[in-house]
Amino acid sequence: MLQIMNIGITDVAVIGGGLAAMYAALEASNYDKSVVIISKKPVGRSGASVISKSVHRFPPDHLKEKLSYKNKIIEAGRYINNRDLVDTFVEHASQKMDNIEKLKVGLNFKEKLIDGKNHKYFAACKPKMGKHLTIPLSNIIKTKDNINIMEGYMAVQIVIERDTVCGILIENKNRLYFLGAKAVVIATGGGGYNYIQTSNTNDLTGDGYAMALRAGLPLIDMEFIQFYPYRTVYPFQHDIFPDIFSHGAKYLNEKGERFMDKYPKKELENRDILSREMFFQKEIYLNIEDCDKDFMKEECDDLYDNYLKYKGEQIKVSPVAHFMMGGVKINADTSTDVRGLFCCGEVAGGLHGANRLAGHALTETVVFGHIAGEESAHYAGSKTKISVNFVKEETANWVPNIGEESPTNIKNILRRNMWESAGIVRNEDDLQRAKDKVEELEQQIKNLKPLKLRDWIECQNMIQTSKMIIDSCILRKESRGAHYRSDFPEEDINWQRNIIIN
Ligand SMILES: Cc1cc2nc3c(=O)[nH]c(=O)nc-3n(C[C@H](O)[C@H](O)[C@H](O)COP(=O)(O)OP(=O)(O)OC[C@H]3O[C@@H](n4cnc5c(N)ncnc54)[C@H](O)[C@@H]3O)c2cc1C
Structure with missing residues (x-):
């Protein structure tokens, strides 16, 4: 210990x-x-x-x-x-x-x-x-x-x-x-x-x-969890200032279609709706050819600089987990x-x-x-x-001894699992699969002797947090706000209440 x-x-x-x-x-x-x-x-x-x-x-x-x-x-x-x-x-x-x-x-x-x-x-x-x-x-x-x-x-x-x-x-x-x-x-x-x-x-x-x-x-x-629909992922990673969409910028899919055309506010539609529409596309690109360049220089000069730096390349976009x-x-x-x-x-x-x-x-x-x-x-x-000014060693009895291993792989599997199965569009089967996977990773981390204690504790925290997210997602059998269940796509008045995890 x-x-x-x-x-x-x-x-x-x-x-x-x-x-x-x-x-x-x-x-x-x-x-x-x-x-x-x-x-x-x-x-x-x-x-x-x-x-x-x-x-x-x-x-x-x-x-x-x-x-x-x-x-x-x-x-x-x-x-x-x-x-x-x-x-x-x-x-x-x-x-x-x-x-x-x-x-x-x-x-x-x-x-x-x-x-x-x-x-x-x-x-x-x-x-x-x-x-x-x-x-x-x-x-x-x-x-x-x-x-x-x-x-x-x-x-x-x-x-x-x-x-x-x-x-x-x-x-x-x-x-x-x-x-x-x-x-x-x-x-x-x-x-x-x-x-x-x-x-x-x-x-x-x-x-x-x-x-x-x-x-x-x-x-x-x-x-x-709010998924933010305004971020480039390739050839540079950068947040997109949403106001550029009222100055000529647009999102196109791999077929060159402006898939948000069907909505009155187009790319400035409610963030949940835009994220979900993006989720259903194969590829999404930011097109700023017709965007007001003076506006960009004034309001988001770093995005503009990247646009110039990578001119000619297609700018790939993805929604991202943004805020809890x-x-x-x-x-x-x-x-x-x-x-x-x-x-x-x-x-x-x-x-x-x-x-x-x-x-x-x-x-x-x-x-x-x-x-x-x-x-x-x-x-x-x-x-x-204060009630006590020293603690017993047992307080940290859940923390492992130092070894030579790294939990990076477990972290990455967990992060991919959360994105694929507890992300923008959720359903019972995916969520159950995500839960099983997280429990499997929880067993793996228990037996790991880390070179860096911090990595291990962070990984443990990520597992605990993921479990809380998944359990709450499974419980809420409706769609509300940022939580979208494809198997329960409507908001249900009976679910107008909070889920509390203890
Ligand atoms: C790219 C981006 C753009 C955003 N833009 C806006 C915006 O314009 N307007 C808006 O309203 N919101 C925006 N948000 C959301 C907003 O920035 C955050 O919700 C807000 O900054 C959170 O502040 P915080 O102090 O609670 O946490 P944070 O700013 O995230 O700080 C958390 C701190 O805790 C530390 N920490 C974490 N764990 C531990 C630990 N175990 N021990 C010690 N330290 C720890 C971290 O290192 C960090 O210093 C944006 C978010 C992102 C990601």
Whole structure:
């Protein structure tokens, strides 16, 4: 059994290096608490936040607008959103976005006139690249004396005593550490890397979902995964800025047909419908010959540069796993069923229901990141000491001894399996096959002695996350939002409810 080294205590430990984690850490530090950020990869330079398009959409601070906005979110979520989370999002978004504007971290805001007064409703960097927001924010964090950053450290397990959080088990270079914490915030992002075709980075292996499950927390809506229909896969990999489709770009199949012609909005049709139509084509190509080049240069110059670089070659496109609507079940104050354990950002579930609106994932990190920071700081302030300040070696008895093997092959089989059998179009037979395969891989990983412990734990997390996704997909015998079952193609009112995995 591996030894665990104690490395001290903190008021608030935040897991993750994306926007949700950074907002939570910054806010907790404002309450004079000692904060430690634990991130597998560099803070502000990892996860989905840094590669995002930086687009934030939010309701203007206007009563009538907020009401109609709420309805839009719930309609997109096909009526199974957590209403408390929606209310909190709509109520707080505008004010929390004002706070971000004051930080001067590269966001440009747009306003519109409502009842004779200007109201903000949109923010993005120019050009629309997440790094212009995440890097300045991480630089602010680095100036804070009461925030310590542990980069390259991976949270492995939330340590709990009598339903109360008391710290985190952490891995670094095949060693295990215990950090005691009065409060813990999970902000580990999503799990798109579970799919072979994805827009997500390779650190998004669903660790937060798996850690939450191991901690006994319920997870909600795990079947709802948004597949993004705007990504090139060959000869270069790049996100496509959807607005180019209103400026002359189009998708063609291998026969040269514009297969979205039958829909009024064509390539700008609802993302689920477009992804499904793409799934049924043999090959899909992005055609930008007739696209307004000045618009491209202005709005997506890097895509334009690639277009010039590979001129003459056909640009292949595929839908990709992009965003997980489901996740850890939280309350509106980001608290969970474990005292002192909070959760925010993409790893939390419930706000978006069965599908999310564009630009809401980043606003979600702003709203709930701030709330998690504030609530965790208050909670830590109410505790004089943590329940335990060391852990027994048995805590990590599920972690294997070090050997010489690599789980890369298992990871890749799993990712292909998820794409082929639990992807855009699902059915009972494929899902059962996917489940059998994942169980087979679970047996294989149990007996593997890894050269790198991190690879093994990530693989284990991917398996746990995949199992939750598949089980939820099998249970939901209807199509709703981003979940499409070819054997149950209609939405069924009896299924207007959530699936919760324990
Ligand atoms: C290409 C792309 C473009 C997008 N564009 C937009 C957009 O314009 N607007 C919008 O609203 N949404 C967009 N999204 C979605 C949005 O970016 C994400 O939902 C959001 O950034 C998630 O933020 P987060 O902080 O929760 O997680 P992330 O930014 O994904 O960060 C997770 C962090 O946790 C770390 N981590 C993971 N596991 C562990 C562990 N076990 N221990 C320690 N650290 C860990 C990771 O290394 C990473 O630092 C986009 C997504 C993608 C992939």
